[in-house]
Amino acid sequence: MESGQHTLVERFEGVVARFPDRVAVTADDRELTYRELKHRSAAVARRLRDAGAGAGSPVGLLVPRSSGLAVGLLGILMSGAAYVPLDPAHPRERIAWMLKDSGVSHVVTVPELADSLPGMSVEVVELAEDRAHGPAPEAAQPLIGPSAEDLAYVIYTSGSTGLPKGVQVEHRNVVRLFDVTRDWFGFSEEDVWTLFHSAAFDFSVWEFWGALLFGGRLVVVPSATARSPRALDELLRAQRVTVLSQTPSAFARLAAAEERAAGPLSTLRVVVFGGERLEPAGLRDWFARHGDEHPRLVNMYGITEATVHASYRPVTAADTTRSGASPIGVPLPDLGFHVLDEDGRPVPDGVPGELYVAGAGVARGYLDRPELNKERFLELEGPDGTVRRCYRTGDRVLAHSDGGYGYLGRTDDQIKIRGYRVEPGEIEAVLLAEPGVSAAAVVAHGYGDGDVRLLAHVASDTPAYLLAPRLGERAAAVLPPYMRPSAYVVRPELPLTPNGKVDRGRLPEPAAAVAPVPVDEDGAPGPTGTERRIVQIWQSVLDLPEVGRNTDFFDLGGTSLSLLRMFARTNEEFGTDLDITVLIEGATVASLARHVDSALSATVSTP
Known part of the structure; x- marks a missing residue:
């Protein structure tokens, strides 16, 4: 066959x-x-x-x-x-x-x-x-x-x-993905893969079948381990993992943990990036330690509608010195890339346009969305005159003269958070259902060190300290964690374009942002001083004026990346060596303070 x-x-x-x-x-x-x-x-x-x-x-x-x-x-x-x-x-x-x-x-x-x-x-x-x-x-x-x-x-x-x-x-769609990539990677029964991602995220399809279609071994990563770079580093070593799939942001945290460990991850032979834009400059330290031959790093641009991965691009140390579009390489052998302008006409190499993906990886379509299918799944004639079914991605790319492609960003407001696609409109619809909210706009906001969180601007006459907790509860009831805004900016009205839409380019800086949960009733830090110092760290990392001692770090808008920064700051502040896994029982100031005090007490009592 x-x-x-x-x-x-x-x-x-x-x-x-x-x-x-x-x-x-x-x-x-x-x-x-x-x-x-x-x-x-x-x-x-x-x-x-x-x-x-x-x-x-x-x-x-x-x-x-x-x-x-x-x-x-x-x-x-x-x-x-x-x-x-x-x-x-x-x-x-x-x-x-x-x-x-x-x-x-x-x-x-x-x-x-x-x-x-x-x-x-x-x-x-x-x-x-x-x-x-x-x-x-x-x-x-x-x-x-x-x-x-x-x-x-x-x-x-x-x-x-x-x-x-x-x-x-x-x-x-899935079977041919591995047929056309096998020679590039040399997958075999000797490989050990991790199932790092949720089954609801299509990166898991690559991980699951990459192992089981070649006789390899699939190591299921526990949720707590996936959140702790140090614990993940230890698991990769213990299980002798050879193939690892990561979003660039997750790999950055793992690379930092590996640098602090007692030696390189020697069994890894390939790391596959996907789910997010890759900035090769962020890999300089990794390449300085490992070179670019073992393990090999490969960037694979992909979309769910084209069955996980659509392109292939080995990443080398030389890429870290180049600027411009993120390199996504060449389309898979049974796919075709077409870069078109706003009128659907091909653009020359080096000119940005919207990417259309054609070929055997294109999915059947959206379930019971006939109008959306007409808009996104199209018939397109290629240079050879052959008409192929394709998917209109909404991604801006440019073609290079060497046959490769570079990724520039989106043609719309879609956001990528930890590899997940987020349509602001879905979140905004939830916020607009709250009485008293007349307009809403959700944007991605950078908080330093590569940390990106969702920030919601809403128009309402309700004071922010009353409205933000209600919006937080509403979002938590219907949206997955990665789609919940970390903070809210509340104003009487939002700036509009001449045609009446929210002007995202004129949205104010989040200086007055309010977290989606209030300070808890017993929010005052304890008398030992440890909690007070931890509160100051959390206020700085989360950019919040108040933090309650019993409020969950993630409910305050924390992300995996900000959690790492908070932990590094905490260990530096107290001279401890705590791991993130201590927060499995509760990611609160009070819980962390108990672990810090326990670690300090053990240090003092050690002869």
């Missing part, structure tokens, strides 16, 4: 036949071989079939990071259905909306998350612990799996109309 004419299930079963006893998944200090993973997944598939799912139907997948995530995902595909990933960290209301919009009638989940689904019109298929790790069931009659043209998954992305939209991706 030609590339892309197999299904993911067929390819996986071929790997099982070759490597039945190799470890497929490592998670929670447990391992599943390929044979065990297939048998457990097949059991889930049969339960889904018995419950009436399968044959092209969408099935929800609500499972935390564990080996059960792999079992559930594969089980859904083996049943013939498509999986709809649901992140347990997302608000219940958002999960309910996605279930209804996608037409899901069955959800594969675990007992501890099943309680979050009452009231939703779905049948729960529980992935119990004994089914995920107990003895493999006896072989049964083979299942009739999907075809290459069937849906593999529906992943939701932010929508400019105020609601997320589901991107439909077929089996053949």
Whole structure:
């Protein structure tokens, strides 16, 4: 068969036949071989079939990071259905909306998350612990799996109309992604991959199948480890990871942790960047320590609608001295890039234009969005006269004379936060639902050291100290964490363009920004002095006038990057060596102060 004419299930079963006893998944200090993973997944598939799912139907997948995530995902595909990933960290209301919009009638989940689904019109298929790790069931009659043209998954992305939209991706779209990139990377059964990203983020598709389609081992990264660069560094060493996928901002934090560790990450052979604009200048220190041969660093521009990755560009030390557009390289062999002006005409090399991606990676389209599909999924005639289906990306790029491309930014207001696409319009629609708010504009605001957060400007006569907490509660009820504004600027009115739209270029500086949560009632720092000093650090890092001792760092607008800066400042201030993982029990001033005092006490008492 030609590339892309197999299904993911067929390819996986071929790997099982070759490597039945190799470890497929490592998670929670447990391992599943390929044979065990297939048998457990097949059991889930049969339960889904018995419950009436399968044959092209969408099935929800609500499972935390564990080996059960792999079992559930594969089980859904083996049943013939498509999986709809649901992140347990997302608000219940958002999960309910996605279930209804996608037409899901069955959800594969675990007992501890099943309680979050009452009231939703779905049948729960529980992935119990004994089914995920107990003895493999006896072989049964083979299942009739999907075809290459069937849906593999529906992943939701932010929508400019105020609601997320589901991107439909077929089996053949994913299979050909690995067929056309295999020679570049040399993937094999010797590779160890990490599942670092949420299953609701399409980078996870690359991680999951990159391991399991080649007989490699997939290491599921716990959520707490993903938030701690030092813990991630330790996991990469302990598991001898060879292939790592990261957004540039996440890799910057890992690189800083690796620099402080007792030696390089010697087993890494390739790091794949995606999800965000890459600025090669930020890799100078890394290249100074490692060179650019081992590991290789590769930038892969991509979009969910073109199946994860669309281009390939090795990054070298020489790139760190160049300025201008972010290098994204050449399109994958079965894709074509077309750079067009506002009237849809090709532009010459070196002239910016909007990127249209054509070829085998282009997804089926948005689920039940016919008008949007007409706007974004188009038929385009190439230089050779061949008409190909393409996706209009909204990204501004320019073509180089050597055949490569450079990324410049967006043609619209879309924002990238930690790799996730954020349409400001979706957030603004939530804020406009609050009584007394007449206008809203959400923008990305830099807070130094590469930290980017969402800032909401709203027009209202309600005082900011009263309105910001209400808006924060409203956002937390329906938006995932990465889409919640870190702070609010409240004014009687926002500047408008002549045609009546908010003029984003004239929005005021956030000097009077207010955090979305108030200082808690017992907000005064404790008498020991430790809390007072930590409060001052948090006020500086978060650029806030007040910080409560029992208010969560992330509720105050903190991000993973600002958390790292806060921790570095704290350790410097007190002479401690605390790791971010101490905040698993609570990211508050009070909790951190207890750990600082404990560390200082241990230091003093050590002979």
